[in-house]
Amino acid sequence: MTAALPTAPLHTVGPNLAVEPDAGTRKLSTAKAMQEAIAQQMRTDDSVFVMGEDVGPYGGIFSSTTGLIEEFGPTRVIDTPISETAFIGTGIGAAIEGMRPVVELMFSDFFGVCMDQIYNHMAKIHYESGGNVQVPMVLMTATGGGYSDGAQHSQTLWGTFAHLPGMKVVVPSNPYDAKGLMTAAIRSNDPVVFMFHKGVMGLGWMKKNRRSIGAVPEEPYEVPIGKAKVVREGTDVTIVTLSLSVHHSLDVAEKLAEEGISVEVLDLRSLVPLDRDAIVASVSKTGRLIVVDEDYQSFGLSGEVIASVVERAPGLLTHVSRVCLPDVPIPYASQLEYAVLPTPARIEAAVREAMGGGVAS
Amino acid sequence: MTAALPTAPLHTVGPNLAVEPDAGTRKLSTAKAMQEAIAQQMRTDDSVFVMGEDVGPYGGIFSSTTGLIEEFGPTRVIDTPISETAFIGTGIGAAIEGMRPVVELMFSDFFGVCMDQIYNHMAKIHYESGGNVQVPMVLMTATGGGYSDGAQHSQTLWGTFAHLPGMKVVVPSNPYDAKGLMTAAIRSNDPVVFMFHKGVMGLGWMKKNRRSIGAVPEEPYEVPIGKAKVVREGTDVTIVTLSLSVHHSLDVAEKLAEEGISVEVLDLRSLVPLDRDAIVASVSKTGRLIVVDEDYQSFGLSGEVIASVVERAPGLLTHVSRVCLPDVPIPYASQLEYAVLPTPARIEAAVREAMGGGVAS
Amino acid sequence: MTLYPALTDDMRRGMLQTMVLIRTYEEAILREYHADKSPGFDIGAGLIPGEMHLSAGQEPVAAGLGLHLTKDDALTATHRPHHVAIAKGVRLREMTAEIFGRETGLGRGRGGHMHLFDPETHFSCSGIIAEGLPPALGQAFAFQRRGTDRVAVAVAGEGAANQGAFHESLNLAALWKLPVVFVIEDNDWGISVPRAQSTSVQSNAVRGAAYGMPGIRVEDNSVEGVYEAAGEAIARARAGDGPSLIEVHTLRLWGHFEGDAQGYRTDLDGVPGRDPLPTYRNTLTAQGVLTDSDFAAMEASASELVEDAIDFAKASPTPSPANALDYVFAEGARS
Amino acid sequence: MTLYPALTDDMRRGMLQTMVLIRTYEEAILREYHADKSPGFDIGAGLIPGEMHLSAGQEPVAAGLGLHLTKDDALTATHRPHHVAIAKGVRLREMTAEIFGRETGLGRGRGGHMHLFDPETHFSCSGIIAEGLPPALGQAFAFQRRGTDRVAVAVAGEGAANQGAFHESLNLAALWKLPVVFVIEDNDWGISVPRAQSTSVQSNAVRGAAYGMPGIRVEDNSVEGVYEAAGEAIARARAGDGPSLIEVHTLRLWGHFEGDAQGYRTDLDGVPGRDPLPTYRNTLTAQGVLTDSDFAAMEASASELVEDAIDFAKASPTPSPANALDYVFAEGARS
Ligand SMILES: Cc1ncc(C[n+]2csc(CCOP(=O)(O)OP(=O)(O)O)c2C)c(N)n1
Ligand SMILES: Cc1ncc(C[n+]2csc(CCOP(=O)(O)OP(=O)(O)O)c2C)c(N)n1
Numbered sequence A, B: 001m002t003a004a005l006p007t008a009p010l011h012t013v014g015p016n017l018a019v020e021p022d023a024g025t026r027k028l029s030t031a032k033a034m035q036e037a038i039a040q041q042m043r044t045d046d047s048v049f050v051m052g053e054d055v056g057p058y059g060g061i062f063s064s065t066t067g068l069i070e071e072f073g074p075t076r077v078i079d080t081p082i083s084e085t086a087f088i089g090t091g092i093g094a095a096i097e098g099m100r101p102v103v104e105l106m107f108s109d110f111f112g113v114c115m116d117q118i119y120n121h122m123a124k125i126h127y128e129s130g131g132n133v134q135v136p137m138v139l140m141t142a143t144g145g146g147y148s149d150g151a152q153h154s155q156t157l158w159g160t161f162a163h164l165p166g167m168k169v170v171v172p173s174n175p176y177d178a179k180g181l182m183t184a185a186i187r188s189n190d191p192v193v194f195m196f197h198k199g200v201m202g203l204g205w206m207k208k209n210r211r212s213i214g215a216v217p218e219e220p221y222e223v224p225i226g227k228a229k230v231v232r233e234g235t236d237v238t239i240v241t242l243s244l245s246v247h248h249s250l251d252v253a254e255k256l257a258e259e260g261i262s263v264e265v266l267d268l269r270s271l272v273p274l275d276r277d278a279i280v281a282s283v284s285k286t287g288r289l290i291v292v293d294e295d296y297q298s299f300g301l302s303g304e305v306i307a308s309v310v311e312r313a314p315g316l317l318t319h320v321s322r323v324c325l326p327d328v329p330i331p332y333a334s335q336l337e338y339a340v341l342p343t344p345a346r347i348e349a350a351v352r353e354a355m356g357g358g359v360a361s
Numbered sequence C, D: 001m002t003l004y005p006a007l008t009d010d011m012r013r014g015m016l017q018t019m020v021l022i023r024t025y026e027e028a029i030l031r032e033y034h035a036d037k038s039p040g041f042d043i044g045a046g047l048i049p050g051e052m053h054l055s056a057g058q059e060p061v062a063a064g065l066g067l068h069l070t071k072d073d074a075l076t077a078t079h080r081p082h083h084v085a086i087a088k089g090v091r092l093r094e095m096t097a098e099i100f101g102r103e104t105g106l107g108r109g110r111g112g113h114m115h116l117f118d119p120e121t122h123f124s125c126s127g128i129i130a131e132g133l134p135p136a137l138g139q140a141f142a143f144q145r146r147g148t149d150r151v152a153v154a155v156a157g158e159g160a161a162n163q164g165a166f167h168e169s170l171n172l173a174a175l176w177k178l179p180v181v182f183v184i185e186d187n188d189w190g191i192s193v194p195r196a197q198s199t200s201v202q203s204n205a206v207r208g209a210a211y212g213m214p215g216i217r218v219e220d221n222s223v224e225g226v227y228e229a230a231g232e233a234i235a236r237a238r239a240g241d242g243p244s245l246i247e248v249h250t251l252r253l254w255g256h257f258e259g260d261a262q263g264y265r266t267d268l269d270g271v272p273g274r275d276p277l278p279t280y281r282n283t284l285t286a287q288g289v290l291t292d293s294d295f296a297a298m299e300a301s302a303s304e305l306v307e308d309a310i311d312f313a314k315a316s317p318t319p320s321p322a323n324a325l326d327y328v329f330a331e332g333a334r335s
């Protein structure tokens, strides 16, 4: 732990990179795309390092760091004790001194043991210092359920992070966005929370959607933080969603297309900043809005999306509904968990209801 | 610390009490009303005790426990170390064994050092146990700004608590509701988070609204958890709000009444459960909705209120706007803090805009 | 003076019996867990879905503790809870049904293997590292305030001893002289992180001094060592003399969780030779306390209990999706 | 061998000068804070609004530390930060302007007295108990990785030593041999809670052993004792030998915050006699190191610096409400 690194300039953001270049043909899993983004930035910027539980030889419980310690060694890919407050705070202090830590919180569910460092320090120091101190740090964390990991290991909680000001929050749904958003996050001079759903990583040991493997350019590039993306165009109903639910929504959209129902799917990709213009633009076409969110329904993302539309275009909506996780701890038994998750079946029913003109409850 | 208490029956909720009785004429501050509610329950139920930082001889930094140690002694009114995780968890364990702890988290801003005990344990154990284990505990905490206490001591954060399932959340705005909700919270078999704004306590050392002192019945009574209250009837605009913002909204409503603008003010009082029927009922009369919330605007309460209306009655709203704390850490300097707080001036402007038919931005 | 009974041969056989029961149980869960996850391991599939942390190798901690505890004492466990649950006397059928996610389970299928709650034996566990400690303090607090001599035992891994909750809990327990015993299971690993990479001291026992409480380390995964250390500590707690800290050097016989290839693990070769079950069996045999037929009988009764529990679980109804929202609250808004 | 310079008379006078500067500063803030809050104390009113935690009585901790630190070293402080900020060399004008909430302040009026950030001297503080410790580790980490001999000092109160962050930070710093010095200011009180009601041990110095790091307690609020202890610890850190823990028994001369009536405080009578300023002045005078005119000169120069800073603050513009939303992020979404 004593090897010295060359001093890196403070807050470099490196060379300009391509923004959302053509995807090309090379296919990677989301996990591999994240690993590649981190590795490329570590090669070009000595101030970047990775820290967290089991990020070393294990390669990250959800494979976010596989292979990194082999290339960069234990002084730049660092296994920590189970001391989230201490090591996240260590990331903050290192960032204040001009390093660019990529710190992993193994599950977002664990935020409760370390949230003070995250929301009262990482997120507030830049403002409290009147812009004199920057905290260029990435906090990456695994989210989501669907494999019976119980109430303490299945939550997404992005609404909780997005509600608290001072940190950017990105939530990629696929390999291309994961690499581009991770690259942008590491190069950003602001703290960025990078929340990846276990179900989009393309892990060999978990049920996976075919879209968890996709085309990814080899060279470094950025996906802009704060820009949503229409991942399927449609005219009848707008589904605003993110992360694994994007996959389910696309599956439903494809199925219903055969019946002539045209569903537009908007992948938010970022929650902070939230691309409200893109949301309104889509709903302006369809008039019907369904928010699909694996986070708890109340006081979170789904309400914010709906309110943002109504504020900007009061008369616009002819239909609105939510397909979210109801306000219940996530049950263990599959039969119960899949009764509360935003499944394709629930999404499909919501779309049909929207076309029927009624209001989903 | 070794004096033994008589064993109390598990999960007693005591005798039936009056529900929202006539207020009578005796006036108390909100702080005194809370103290009285706690003292009355401690007298009738030996399993009730109070625990927290400076709740003993100091009487609570915001006077929530003044006088209790003098009556009940240090074995039932217990000063703790600065170890929120340990003492909140101690409350949870004691509640599991049938006691009824009233635990104070000095500022809601400190949730980040102890949220795991709160949201993954206090709030989830009942569900995870299939209803076999109850956690009859009250977590009371001070919220809010307006006196230049800076970004780490001025937050309300009720949206953060309300988003996470398994705990009830109440937010009284006045002495009458504070006593009735505290009494209901202590007697509830569910965990209840009791969030009191420093500005409604009627403290001698802080700017106060005249409504922070009001009529309170002497006998124990309950205000039902989950019921909002129309605190002023009106026909033109509905303001849905809570806590200190209720006072500001009423002041604005009174002022504008002289101009013939009729404002209805709905005091939510509880966030979990949220009284959506009361919200829709009021907006059904006025068609115009303004949500006034001192919590951060995005991904929280204000969006949930608006979405809940649109879901239930899509065509209902002719106008909607929010007067909230924008997504910024709370600044120290008064000029800046009062630029972001939901002040009477901002509320008044929003009402005028609503009457003009425009949409507030 | 000893504050607890000296070990008799019956008690020794009893501890071995408990160890056998635990091992038999974990082997059965292992079998059932993997039975229907192939081809291609899918963690969410099968009769037992989700993460599975088994305790094989750590039986001595449970067996040595269990002899001192009554069902009125409390115990909080971790994400690896089965061994201590069994030693605490948690009902095997209902616990197994919970692991199978059935309506007859301890939590009606809502909790799962990391969230076992048994009010009858005051047993609970949590999947968040070290966060099971604070609630144990509260149970001990209630026991103390009611003038009983009941104790609470809080179990955690060596990795958990570097979490803030550990520190806060030991300080508060010592300060208030709560009847708590903290038991650290040092199995050398926190998932893939070896103890030397997580902990700045050789033994967590030394950390007792930071709270003015006795700290002792039991070496060699010795069930009798655990019995002695736990006896002292529990007697001390019952007498009102406050908490103690015990660290046991135990063994993670299998992976961190099922599916863990353990490629990171440098000590694998030595592991089989450190299995505490044959070790203790041989000790008792050598001492003439145990015959082969005694042991065969232990295995037979263990299998019977375990298979009965598994049959019960499998025969139990799964929860109805229609009831997924039940039990969030004990009561609606009271009005 | 001493790893740091032995105290010379100049250095002794220098430490007293620092103590005088701090006391003069805190008395001036006290004066300005209360100047316009009456009639009827209103915490939010006046040129200096909000909570105010002053450090009078704790000057020895700051003065003893300061001599060992350069502006390239880092220091993280608490809600009670002024004394260590001054000893660290934080610009008095900009710090004062921040306390007055002015645009010229360290944080452009956005931070306030509990949130002083000075990149020039690598100084910061936090209002959350013990949460200033982890960032100090990160600063030390950066210093270590860059092969420098710079150190980070993390200051906290004795009440903070029972917070989880304390434990996690000491373990991690020791494990990674980070160049950190942990300084605990034991002023006997955590608001209204006496040390005996918060802490299970007599001295936090014993807690160093829980992390294999040296722990030492400086008694009697001795500035020279702090100098010696800090000298050892900082030299150790600079040499790459890892962190140390120092607890100083100091004195809270005034209330926890301004407006605190201290009705709970049992030790008030003894307080004036324990004021470290006259004590150290008398020591140096008795040793013939200090004349009355030396001291008068110290007071004069301190007043000049302090009043200049206060004048600067008062003359500075208040932030424009129109800019309240600036500085949330360093950059917009990059695209
Ligand atoms: C607060 C928190 N951080 C991280 C985890 C993920 N995690 C689960 S088990 C584990 C290792 C625990 O090691 P130890 O305490 O030694 O227990 P063992 O698994 O060895 O029995 C980790 C890091 C968690 N559950 N909670
Ligand atoms: C996590 C957290 N809990 C509680 C508080 C409220 N609080 C502010 S100062 C203080 C007392 C701190 O005592 P100590 O650490 O001894 O420092 P001192 O005030 O004596 O300098 C408390 C409890 C806080 N700021 N942060």
Ligand SMILES: [Mg+2]
Binding pocket: C157, C158, C159, C185, C186, C187, C188, C189, C190, C191
């Ligand atoms: Mg372990």
Ligand SMILES: [Mg+2]
Binding pocket: D157, D158, D159, D185, D186, D187, D188, D189, D190, D191
């Ligand atoms: Mg103190």
